[in-house]
Amino acid sequence: MSEEKFHSALVPAQGVWWRPVGAQEKRWIQISFVWCMLMFAMMPLWHWKGGQNPSGIRGRVVPKDYRQRTERFIQDYKVGEEKGIPVVAPPAGADIYVEASMWMWRPILHLKQGTTYVLHLSSFDINHGFSLYPMNINFQVVPGYDYGLKVTPNQAGDMRIICNEFCGVGHHIMTGKILVEK
Amino acid sequence: MSMRTCPVTGLKVCPDAEALVRWHAVTAVVHFLIGVSAAILLVLTRWQAVHLLPSDWYYRILTAHGLNMLIFFIIFFEMAVLHFAGPILLNCRQPAAKLGWLAYVLMLIGACTTNGFVFAGKADVLFTSYVPLKAHPAYYLGIILFAVGALLDTSLFFAALVKAKKEKTYTGSVPLVTYGALTAAIIAVITLIHGAMVYVPTFLWSLGLMQMDPEVYRMVWWALGHSSQQINVAAHVACWYLLAGLTVGGVVLNEKVSRGAFFLYVLFISMASAHHLLVDPGVGPAWKVWNTSYAMYLAVLASMVHGFTVPAGIETGQRLRGFNQGRFQWLTKAPWGDPGFAALWVSLVIFGFGGGITGVVIGTEQINIIAHNTLRIPGHFHMTVVGGTALCFMGVTYYLLPLIFRRRVAFYKLAQIQPYVFGAGISLMGIAMTYAGSFGVPRRHWDISFTQAPFGVQFPTTVDLFMAAMAMGGLLAFLGGISYCLIAVVSVFFRPALSDDDLKRGGPGLPPGVVRLPSQTHTAEASEAAHRQGNPGTVVLVGVFFVCFILYYFTNWKILSLLWKVG
Ligand code: HEM
Ligand SMILES: [Cu+2]
Numbered sequence: 001m002s003e004e005k006f007h008s009a010l011v012p013a014q015g016v017w018w019r020p021v022g023a024q025e026k027r028w029i030q031i032s033f034v035w036c037m038l039m040f041a042m043m044p045l046w047h048w049k050g051g052q053n054p055s056g057i058r059g060r061v062v063p064k065d066y067r068q069r070t071e072r073f074i075q076d077y078k079v080g081e082e083k084g085i086p087v088v089a090p091p092a093g094a095d096i097y098v099e100a101s102m103w104m105w106r107p108i109l110h111l112k113q114g115t116t117y118v119l120h121l122s123s124f125d126i127n128h129g130f131s132l133y134p135m136n137i138n139f140q141v142v143p144g145y146d147y148g149l150k151v152t153p154n155q156a157g158d159m160r161i162i163c164n165e166f167c168g169v170g171h172h173i174m175t176g177k178i179l180v181e182k
Numbered sequence: 183m184s185m186r187t188c189p190v191t192g193l194k195v196c197p198d199a200e201a202l203v204r205w206h207a208v209t210a211v212v213h214f215l216i217g218v219s220a221a222i223l224l225v226l227t228r229w230q231a232v233h234l235l236p237s238d239w240y241y242r243i244l245t246a247h248g249l250n251m252l253i254f255f256i257i258f259f260e261m262a263v264l265h266f267a268g269p270i271l272l273n274c275r276q277p278a279a280k281l282g283w284l285a286y287v288l289m290l291i292g293a294c295t296t297n298g299f300v301f302a303g304k305a306d307v308l309f310t311s312y313v314p315l316k317a318h319p320a321y322y323l324g325i326i327l328f329a330v331g332a333l334l335d336t337s338l339f340f341a342a343l344v345k346a347k348k349e350k351t352y353t354g355s356v357p358l359v360t361y362g363a364l365t366a367a368i369i370a371v372i373t374l375i376h377g378a379m380v381y382v383p384t385f386l387w388s389l390g391l392m393q394m395d396p397e398v399y400r401m402v403w404w405a406l407g408h409s410s411q412q413i414n415v416a417a418h419v420a421c422w423y424l425l426a427g428l429t430v431g432g433v434v435l436n437e438k439v440s441r442g443a444f445f446l447y448v449l450f451i452s453m454a455s456a457h458h459l460l461v462d463p464g465v466g467p468a469w470k471v472w473n474t475s476y477a478m479y480l481a482v483l484a485s486m487v488h489g490f491t492v493p494a495g496i497e498t499g500q501r502l503r504g505f506n507q508g509r510f511q512w513l514t515k516a517p518w519g520d521p522g523f524a525a526l527w528v529s530l531v532i533f534g535f536g537g538g539i540t541g542v543v544i545g546t547e548q549i550n551i552i553a554h555n556t557l558r559i560p561g562h563f564h565m566t567v568v569g570g571t572a573l574c575f576m577g578v579t580y581y582l583l584p585l586i587f588r589r590r591v592a593f594y595k596l597a598q599i600q601p602y603v604f605g606a607g608i609s610l611m612g613i614a615m616t617y618a619g620s621f622g623v624p625r626r627h628w629d630i631s632f633t634q635a636p637f638g639v640q641f642p643t644t645v646d647l648f649m650a651a652m653a654m655g656g657l658l659a660f661l662g663g664i665s666y667c668l669i670a671v672v673s674v675f676f677r678p679a680l681s682d683d684d685l686k687r688g689g690p691g692l693p694p695g696v697v698r699l700p701s702q703t704h705t706a707e708a709s710e711a712a713h714r715q716g717n718p719g720t721v722v723l724v725g726v727f728f729v730c731f732i733l734y735y736f737t738n739w740k741i742l743s744l745l746w747k748v749g
Contacts, residue, residue, distance in 0.1 A: 006498065006709040008427030008702040009358035009420075009434050010191070010271065017355065017437035024716050025435060025490060028724060032486040035728075036479035039735070043471045043547045046739075051747040052548055054461045054470070083636045104636070116747075121463070127312045127396060129555045129624070133639055135745055136622035138554040140462045142397050143314065147463035152747035160639045164555040164624035166308050168315070169238055172628040175635040 054139065057118070057148035066122045066146060070097040074107050082108055082177070095120060095148070098161075098176070100128035100141045102168055105161045105176025113156045113182050121147045129165030132178065138164060153180040185275065189682040190585060190699050194351075198279035199269035199342075203262045203586050204674075205286055206335075207579070210258035211670045213293065214572075217251035218663035220244075225611075225656030229649055230631055237628040241308065244626060246300050248309030252567065253328070254293045257410075259575050260366065260417050261289070261335040266586070267363035267420065268342035273351040277341040285334035292328030296321055308626065310403060313384060313394045322385035329377045336370045339363070358434050358441065359427075362420025365444040366413050369451050373409040380406055397464030401455055408454035414567055415485065416447050418533075418574040422492045422526055425577050429523035429693070430516065431700030432492075432499035435717075440491050446484035450476035460550035470547045482542055489534050490724050494717040496527075502704055502712050509719045520694050521597040525577025528605035533570030536612055537562060539731050549738045551748065557623045557652075561615030568659075569608040573601060576666050580693055583673050588680045590691030592672040596665050604662025610655030618648040620741075 004019060021029070047053050073088065073096065080087040089110040090096050096117050099106050101124035111117065121130050123143040130139045135155070139147060161176035185194045220243045226234040227243075235243060269276045276282060298320075299305045305317035343364065346352060356364070380402040386392040423440070426432025434440055456473030459465055476482065500512035517523045540562040544553035553559065583591050591597050623630055623645055630649075632639045673691075688697040704712075 004709055004713065005706050006433040006502065006704045006712060008431055008499070009362075009423035009440075009495075010427045011702050012352045012354040012357050013434075013437045014354040019436060019438060021436050021439055022713065022716065024721055025439060025494070028490045028721075029439070029483075029487055031728070032483050035731075036475075036483045036486075039482075039542065039546070040471075040475050040478040042739070043475070046548050047467060047471075050548065050743065051749070052551055052742050052745050053467065053749045054547065054551055055467045055749055056463065058463045058466065085636070126314050127400075131555065131622055131624060132746075133622045136552050136556070136620065137745055137748060138461060138551060138556065138622075140400075140459075140554065142400070142463055144395065145397055145463035150747070150749045154746050160637055162622070162624055162627075162639060164627065165312075166241065166315075166626045169241070169306075171241075171626075172237065172630075172632070173635040175632060175637045175639060177637045 056150075059146045059148075060144060061122055061146040063122070063124045063143055066097070067099060067124055069120075070099040070106060073097040078107075079110065090117065093117065098130075099124055100130070100163065101125050103163070103170035103174035105163075105174070108177045109179065111153050111178060111180045113153050113180050116150060116152045119149045119151045121149070126167055127165045128163050128167050128174070131162040131164040133160040133162055135159065140165065156180045156182045188585065189685050190696055193270060194273040196269050196275045198276035198282070199265050200586055202265040202276065202279070202282045202286065203270070203582070206258050206262035206265065207582060208674060209286075209290060210255050210262060211667055213250045213254035213258060214663065215667045216297070217247055217255055218660060218667065220247035220250065221656065221663070222660045225653055225660065227628065229653035230629070231650065238303070238306065240628045241306050241626075242300065242303060245306060245308050246297065249296060249300065251572075252309065253325075256414060256567070256571065257328075257332055258289065260370070260413060261285070261332060263417055263421065263578070264335060264339040264363055264367060266582075267360045268339040269346070271357055271360050272342065272346035274342060274346035274349060276338075277345045278338060281334060282338050285331040285338070288331030288334065289328050292324045292326070292331060294324070295327065296324030299324070310407065311384070312403070313387065313396055313399045316388055319385055319388040322381050322388055326378070326381050326385060329374050329381065332370065333374045336367050336374070339367050355437075358437065359420050359424045361441055362416055362423060362444050365448050366416035366420065368448050369409060369413045369416055372451055373406055373413060376402060376405040376409060397462065400462065401459060401464065404455035404458040408457055409451050411567060412447055412451050412454060412481070414571040416444060418529070418571040419444070419488050419492070421574045421578050422488070422530060423495070425522050425526040425574070425581070426492060426496050426499065427702060428581055428695040428699065429520050429526065430496055430499045431503060431702060432495040433502070433704070435491050435494055435498065439487060443484040443487040443491070446480050450481045453477065457545045460545070460547050461554045467547065474545050474547055479542075485538060489538070489727065490720060492530060493723055494720040497717045497720050498712050499700065501715060502708055503700060506715075509722060512719060517694055519598050521580040521591070521601055522577045522693050522695060524598070525573050525580070525601035528601050529570050529573040529577065532565050532573065532605055532609055534727055535730060536609060537566030537570050539734050540616060541566060542731075543735055543738050546738075549742055552738070552742055552745070553619065555625055556619035557615040557625050558619030560625050561612045561619055564608055564615070565612040569605060569612065573605055573608070576604070577601060579666070579670055581696065583670070584680065584685060584692050584696045587674055588685070589673045589677045590680065590689070591669060591693065592677055592691065593669050594691045597669050600662055600665045600669065604659055604666065607655045607658030607660070607662055611652050611659055612655070614648045614651035614655055618645055618652065621645050623649075
């Protein structure tokens with residue numbers, strides 16, 4: 001490499017610049033490459049061994065049909081009402097439907113800790129964001145698409161759904177409720 | 183008009199190219215001014231101790247801030263960079279200058295139209311305008327005009343490359359800076375095609391002539407929106423190399439490695455849309471995993487490579503200038519008072535440690551569950567595109583002012599501290615947003631005290647602390663941003679033009695690299711010695727970086743594992 005002359009990046013590269021890489025540079029590239037592969041492997045690995053994946057059962061749905069399903073779900077398992085919004089206590093393993101619309105989440109859910117449900121999310125009008133407080137679990141809610149997520153609450157508590165996708169002037173008052181009992 | 187020879191760099195400068203650089207850059211600064219004025223209003227609204235704007239204006243100003251900063255400011259500046267890295271760095275005449283002006287006018291009309299409708303309250307859709315949220319059709323039309331202009335500018339850059347090669351205005355291969363700009367330009371073309379694919383149908387849809395699918399919109403919009411971030415990265419990395427050369431004579435350690443890394447950016451570009459769909463119902467896990475990682479993180483690899491070669495090039499450049507003692511004399515004796523160098527270094531650190539690490543982590547398919555649409559997202563990108571790209575462009579401005587605008591840098595003392603003020607502010611704001619977001623604090627939200635909501639949410643008091651820190655950081659960044667506008671505008675419009683002699687004579691308001699350009703080429707013996715010495719300082723820096731990266735990455739997996747089971 002003795003004939004190599006260093007120059008800045010403003011100067012055209014002369015002659016053959018396809019030269020061997022310096023030792024430290026090469027080592028850094030190797031380390032970076034291995035790290036990149038490891039980070040890549042983590043994702044399939046988590047699908048296989050990990051408990052939190054955004055896969056779900058995904059399908060298209062006409063918003064009106066989704067609304068009907070939600071209403072039927074509410075009729076089947078309704079146990080009360082709070083602030084004009086139905087409260088629903090589904091059995092273990094049930095398909096539960098939550099509908100986002102400007103600007104509310106329907107219905108309120110009563111769930112049991114350690115029990116598995118399939119939580120369906122969809123929107124009646126525009127994009128909304130499902131953000132479960134205080135767990136900080138976030139999913140996009142898109143009109144025309146049904147996102148069915150298998151969930152198992154691991155903590156009891158009085159939780160909130162915050163809408164975290166901008167959905168117009170009422171966006172910041174759009175909250176919902178999920179109660180998880182022991 | 184004949185070409186002038188730059189007394190500092192010896193480059194032959196075509197007056198047409200120079201004028202195009204000037205007008206694009208000045209217009210960029212004007213849009214930055216709009217954006218930064220919007221920013222302070224947003225900061226003072228999100229900080230609920232003040233809660234300045236009413237809700238409708240918060241969303242309106244948020245739309246304006248995103249558009250003016252991320253699209254108008256950044257792209258106008260990038261077009262200036264293309265006109266600079268093409269004809270000027272290659273010593274050739276500007277091809278079809280008239281088309282350059284047409285491009286400029288189209289972009290300007292587009293930006294003004296869109297802004298007009300946003301401020302008139304006819305487009306409260308945020309800059310992502312997710313359908314079926316609908317804006318006035320003119321809003322989309324403005325963006326289409328802007329994109330057509332940018333595409334035209336980009337094709338003139340390609341024309342300049344061809345012209346310079348045909349006329350043999352340089353020998354060898356194009357400089358690395360131009361090569362980097364070329365990758366940015368290629369990405370720009372791909373990006374703008376996606377832009378047409380999404381904005382033209384949306385425009386027709388807004389007129390009632392077409393149907394749009396919300397999920398398809400999100401996918402194609404982000405193929406525009408995120409690929410354009412790749413333009414930013416390629417452009418600012420090219421500018422890092424440019425500033426390194428101008429300020430300390432930073433060298434290119436290995437052309438093959440640096441060019442290869444730029445090339446990787448091009449290969450995986452359209453995949454980045456996935457970063458925004460990781461917790462969406464429209465696409466499956468295999469698509470998400472493959473695309474979010476740009477085919478196994480090869481674009482991340484590219485950035486990690488530049489993260490070594492840029493500081494190492496600076497280190498070697500400094501050692502060649504005689505700052506050769508120990509591991510770190512090259513840093514302790516670096517020109518910290520040179521606003522170009524300060525901006526380069528601060529931008530490098532914020533982009534790497536702040537924006538880069540957080541970006542890879544929240545862009546991991548599963549980890550996105552605890553980040554999507556929380557304040558972690560703006561926290562991340564204010565440390566990439568603001569602390570990284572915008573700050574780097576500010577540093578470039580301090581060299582463009584004397585070299586292209588031929589003006590002294592006004593308020594030079596202020597310019598010397600500006601990169602630190604802006605960098606500190608953005609870092610504080612970005613970090614605070616990141617922490618607040620990890621408690622689930624949403625982005626794009628007017629009232630996290632939820633006073634009017636049916637079910638209240640009470641965030642822990644630590645969140646108030648982080649929101650206050652965000653506000654302090656935002657205020658500081660605002661001061662830095664306003665200073666930048668002030669310096670640029672006063673220098674350009676209220677300072678006399680400099681002659682070649684003035685430039686050579688030096689005096690106040692000229693960065694050191696302009697007064698005495700560090701040598702840009704070195705003898706074989708000096709290079710050989712520097713080569714043998716290697717980069718002991720940079721090795722330590724990247725080591726620290728790597729440890730931070732690993733810790734942050736696995737901490738996030740740990741936090742994720744504590745959640746409900748979801749699948
Ligand atoms: C003075 C510096 C800046 C400050 C203080 C600042 C502050 C902010 C704040 C407070 C938000 C609102 C976050 C939210 O409520 O969700 C925001 C959003 C944003 N900022 Fe900045 N910003 C600055 C510069 C920039 C620059 C230079 C860019 C781009 C180049 C930029 C791009 C954005 C984008 C894209 C958004 C998101 C808009 C949206 O969610 O629709 N910012 N910024
Ligand atoms: Cu909503």
